[in-house]
């Protein structure tokens with residue numbers, strides 16, 4: 001364990017990003033917003049109802065900005081020094097690594113294979129690691145692919161370790177052609193690894209087309225006559241690390257699991273899968289730390305486990321056990337998520353400077369004990385259970401009630417709580433019990449998902465579990481290594497992105513109304529006040545759709561109705577300054593992270609689109625759930641394997657952007673309802689501008705003065721933000737707005753025009 005001498009340099013350090021200048025900017029914007037509200041109040045009587053609507057919307061925006069300012073007030077992050085680990089720590093702790101997948105079509109198995117290979121190959125003693133893949137799709141194809149991957153791992157893992165390969169996901173590594181001048185043994189090994197990887201990809205591809213032959217193999221019997229929603233538990237050990245030395249021994253344990261599913265049991269999506277993973281791994285390897293990644297998020301930095309250990313072990317040296325989890329930001333190898341990267345960078349560091357970052361679902365190391373429901377108060381200074389906690393947690397009847405009716409499971413829980421990790425001699429031993437704890441009724445009337453493990457009752461199980469942990473007094477740490485620790489993919493702007501954004505907004509809003517709600521927690525739980533505010537900023541995303549939608553329509557309404565939306569005279573300066581400052585500020589945020597002006601513009605546009613078109617639907621989703629009419633659902637995001645073959649075979653001169661796809665980055669549409677609000681907003685603003693330029697305005701009878709250039713500029717701004725929709729009017733196929741959506745939007749727009757001109 002850890003060496004306690006404190007004269008040595010630290011394993012990790014907290015870095016503060018506090019800036020008085022940025023605080024001043026945040027406060028100035030806040031001040032301007034409040035002065036705008038004040039102005040509206042003063043001129044209430046001279047204006048019509050639209051003034052009140054604008055006031056309400058701006059109150060919401062001001063509140064959001066207040067939350068943002070509080071969240072960003074004292075940004076921080078951690079830096080770790082993995083190279084110091086070996087001299088400080090004699091025996092590294094074990095880590096169980098979890099990968100979840102749910103659908104072989106939406107999540108191509110070769111992507112899962114690459115994620116798994118990148119994890120199996122990390123720089124960490126192989127006998128301290130175990131990789132568990134949970135397959136909610138119960139797919140023979142996924143199992144086949146992983147089985148093939150376990151064979152390839154015996155070439156790949158030693159290769160990565162021997163040559164200290166940086167990127168250990170083969171599909172990314174082989175993007176770069178071999179440099180011919182390299183040493184010959186390396187080139188030989190490189191060629192072998194590449195050939196074997198290509199064979200593996202080919203096998204997976206062939207099996208994707210036709211997997212009937214799998215039926216002939218006994219090993220696949222468990223998959224016969226199963227449906228993803230109707231099958232028994234499957235647990236298969238793909239590779240067992242038996243210790244010793246040799247290339248093969250470089251490969252960690254590797255286990256495939258698929259929990260039982262029956263049509264009449266609710267399975268709680270990813271959270272349910274994670275809880276099963278916790279139990280199976282508890283029975284087999286019972287590591288004190290657990291890494292969780294989504295199936296498309298490969299480890300991009302070989303030292304990632306050591307980096308996380310620098311935090312956990314540094315803390316334990318200081319006899320300070322506050323850190324429950326270490327979160328790495330979700331970074332992406334495609335450019336569909338620039339805005340998420342920027343958001344994480346600023347909001348993420350903001351959280352990190354309060355009580356710690358939010359658990360983001362992927363790229364996170366959890367402490368097993370904390371996941372078993374411990375609060376910070378349950379521990380003594382040396383990290384052992386307090387006597388009160390001992391009687392609370394270790395009483396035999398409460399253990400079975402909380403953790404379920406498996407003696408072996410209870411035994412493993414007790415060992416974890418007492419910090420005696422005690423892995424099995426062989427993984428074959430606990431197979432039977434592992435199947436048992438995967439049964440549908442295993443969790444019935446236990447605390448799984450309520451206070452233990454990943455928490456249920458939200459489709460954003462990450463944000464839900466996260467606040468559960470912070471509410472028990474724990475902190476968390478944010479690590480931002482360069483290069484990024486994990487890289488994944490995001491869907492391009494279009495139906496998939498809308499679906500994902502809706503799920504997020506729904507899941508987040510669900511938490512606002514469940515037991516973990518920060519509205520309750522900030523007064524009676526051990527979460528810090530500012531941390532609660534930061535969570536409220538995130539959880540209310542869905543609600544922001546209403547004022548945003550109204551505000552996108554107000555300029556058009558006012559222009560036609562001939563009523564003032566914006567202040568007159570020098571007071572117009574308030575609005576202009578707020579908008580101008582916000583633009584410069586967000587642009588600076590983008591550019592300081594290396595993104596282009598264009599990327600900033602696309603993101604600003606995407607924000608407006610996702611708020612008004614996708615988050616909007618989270619409100620009916622949550623209302624229907626609260627009324628008990630329907631449940632919220634988790635539809636897995638579609639992932640595609642990027643093209644990898646072209647470059648590597650065509651020699652070193654070929655660059656990635658040799659033949660850029662002319663359609664990349666284009667917004668996609670389909671007939672779903674998501675695109676109705678956006679199309680409607682666009683048409684209304686276009687019509688208002690056209691009407692205004694033709695002098696088609698209602699005669700004003702309010703003292704506040706009618707509308708004019710300011711409102712027209714408002715319309716132009718909205719159109720610029722909905723530019724993908726404007727382009728969609730003229731495009732065909734998936735890049736064009738379907739006629740059905742267009743006609744519905746046009747009908748609504750006509751109603752809107754009649755309403756604006758008439759009332």
Ligand SMILES: O=c1ccn([C@@H]2O[C@H](COP(=O)(O)OP(=O)(O)O[C@H]3O[C@H](CO)[C@@H](O)[C@H](O)[C@H]3O)[C@@H](O)[C@H]2O)c(=O)[nH]1
Nearest residue numbers: 100101102136269270273294295360361362459460636637
């Ligand atoms: O029934 C299910 C549904 C999903 N998953 C897995 O959950 C992960 C996340 O699903 P994905 O469709 O990729 O969701 P994203 O929106 O991309 O993911 C983000 O948001 C989710 C919550 O909405 C979190 O679970 C994720 O960790 C977080 O990265 C994937 O590995 C899935 O295979 C399951 O295991 N079982």
Ligand SMILES: [Mn+2]
Nearest residue numbers: 294296489637
């Ligand atoms: Mn994902």
